Amino acid sequence: MxxxxxxxxxxxxxxxxxxxxxxxxxxxxxxxxxxxxxxxxxxxxxxxxxxxxxxxxxxxxxxxxxxxxxxxxxxHPKIVQAVKDQAEALCTVAPQHVNDARSEAARLITELLPADINHVFFTGGGADANEHAVRMARLHTGRRKVFSAYRSYHGGSQLAVNITGDPRRIPNDDDAGVVHFLPAYHYRSYFGPQDESWSEKEEGERALQHLRDMVVLEGPGQVAAIILEAIPGTAGIYLPPEGYMQGIRELCDEFGIVLIMDEVMAGFGRSGMWFAHQHFDVEPDIVTFAKGVNSGYVPMGGVAMDDAIYGTFAQQVYPGGLTYSGHPLAAAAAVAGINAMKDExxxxxxxxxxxxxxxxxxxxxxxxxxxxxxxxxxxxxxxxxxxxxxxxxxxxxxxxxxxxxxxxxxxxxxxxxxxxxxxxxxxxxxxxxxxxxxxxxxxxxxxxxxxxxxxxxxxxx
Structure with a gap:
């Protein structure tokens, strides 16, 4: 060396x-x-x-x-110092109270997302972020079913592991209203030959048709959400073909389905964009995050929702919460982490x-x-x-x-x-x-x- x-x-x-x-x-x-x-x-x-x-x-x-x-x-010295400073000022506070670190973290996160995503529900990590995102989508739409891809990972808690599409789900299987579909994965295609004769364009078109067929067969009026990793991480870091993500966005718009983009692993710069879905010019209804928001220095996740999802709970109680939602130490680390990533x-x-x-x-x-x-x-x-x-x-x-x-x-x-x-x-x-x-x-x-x-x-x- x-x-x-x-x-x-x-x-x-x-x-x-x-x-x-x-x-x-x-x-x-x-x-x-x-x-x-x-x-x-x-x-x-x-x-x-x-x-x-x-x-x-x-x-x-x-x-x-x-x-x-x-x-x-x-x-990172700036994140370490921010946690120290926050601990000296206010170590913890119940989530029903305002704390300045959480408020600033929410502002910084929403500034990185589409203009109509203005609110964040903070969680303790990625799995519960995905659980709450699905709960919000179900309450918003009044529907039950959630579509998720095979070769995906969304967390280890009960609903999140059932949404997951890799073998770790199988010992825990309880369908929980989840329908799995085959993803667009060009190198190991489920829709065409696994050789150089099969184009990414064909892969994207066939995968979209498969997903549409699945939604129609399951009953579009029963489907609350489609949840996707913008770029699947643990499942293999395979990028979607050109046009695939836009096609899913159009499918969701056609049938009134909430599009949840799981950015737990790919978000906060990992893909060379603040969020991986930004590579594909799509705007999700909900973005879930964790991990990279503060580099894991203190556990944190979150659900960032658009104004339509937020509006459902503007006057109606959201039946969910966490003791450590927006914990000051985690939020301070997020503020320092995002600013350090920008500055450097x-x-x-x-x-x-x-x-x-x-x-x-x-x-x-x-x-x-x-x-x-x-x-x-x-x-x-x-x-x-x-x-x-x-x-x-x-x-x-x-x-x-x-x-x-x-x-x-x-x-x-x-x-x-x-x-x-x-x-x-x-x-x-x-x-x-x-x-x-x-x-x-x-x-x-x-x-x-x-x-x-x-x-x-x-x-x-």
Whole structure:
């Protein structure tokens, strides 16, 4: 590594404290989405910018932004200071009372959205933001059904996990009025051949016709909302074909359906725009967010609604609420985070680095490695999809499973100083938006090196 990358020295006492934390974790902490006993979680001792240090003091470039939320980077001094200042002024207050941090956060967020989105209901995170968005849509329309795509993720709470369209839903399945439809996913099309003869235009047209048919068959007068990730994140960072999002907007307008855009992962600059739906020139009725609004420094999510949705509850009571709605510490972090991202042009940095560094380098990697089937993304939101055969596009492991070589590549990447984001048969490239070109190039170099393990696995059959 070059001398420009940050350094840390840890005392024996700090290392021992990390080891003690690990012991207590394994003795007492129950982890998400995991079988508990085989789990070997990594301890994190420190973090700065695009870097973290593990329990033994090893420095790792964080290509995960944790769960893709530290958009402003780790330990940003302005956000840290804002939380400290807010704690000294007013640590907490019940949500029925005004606090200035929440008011300013709401103003800043709505300024980034369409002109008729002027109100925000704050939540504790993304899952409950999506739950409340669906509740609002149902009450607004007087309808029950909600449409959501397969290959999507909307949260782990009961309704949110049922809206989700990936395998984590299945053990929790309770239809909850949810109807799943097949998404427009050009590389793995459900509507045409999975080869170069199938155009993105055809994919978009067939996917839209499929969705229209589903709405008609389910009864348009029963459909309250269509919820979509503007760019699906955990499900594979696959961008919609040109015209697809506009077609969904027109479908919603035709049948009086609320369009909910889930920007929990893609929002707040991740895609090189403040919100990913802005790439597609559509205006949703509701936008949900979390994660990147304050880089996850204090838990926060929210539902930003247009004036029509707000009007439903102008005189009618909204039957929902949260104790920590607009918590002052979270709101202060959001204000500082949004302002820091503006002042330091992080959104512009994401768009530029995506186009100038990530896109060309991933194309080189794809051409070099027979295990790489597809690379796709925008901003600092990219996926590298691994296959057994580039022609047939057979994934490295069946859908919902992970090939052992993926874990081997993660271990090797960490040994070389990079923490990658792995999901099923993909690596996601999602560093903080403050990352430098030099840091990004280092991370991509390591990815290039460890992909030889996947190539060998493919060659061995």
């Amino acid at each position: 070059t001398e420009t990358f940050p350094e840390r020295e840890f005392t024996a006492e700090q290392i021992d404290a990390g080891r003690r934390a690990y012991e207590l974790d394994r003795a007492h902490v129950f982890h998400s989405w995991s079988a508990q006993e085989p789990l070997d979680p990594m301890t994190v001792l420190d973090a700065e910018g695009s870097w973290i240090w593990d329990g033994e003091g090893n420095r790792l470039l964080d290509l995960t932004s944790q769960l893709i939320y530290t958009n402003a980077g780790h330990q 042009q992080m959104v512009e940095n994401a768009l530029r680095l995506g186009a100038e560094v990530v896109a060309p380098r991933l194309e080189e990697i794809k051409d070099k490695h027979p295990s790489v089937g597809d690379v796709r993304g925008v901003g600092l939101f990219w996926a590298v999809e691994l296959v057994r055969d580039q022609t047939t596009r057979e994934p490295l492991a069946p859908y919902g499973q992970t090939a052992p070589v993926m874990n081997q590549m993660v271990a090797e990447a960490k040994r070389r100083g990079v923490l990658p984001f792995m999901n099923m048969n993909r690596f996601h490239i999602c560093p903080p938006l403050s990352v430098t070109a030099e840091e990004l190039e280092f991370g991509l170099d390591v990815l290039d090196e460890v992909l030889t393990l996947a190539d060998e696995s493919v060659a061995d059959g």
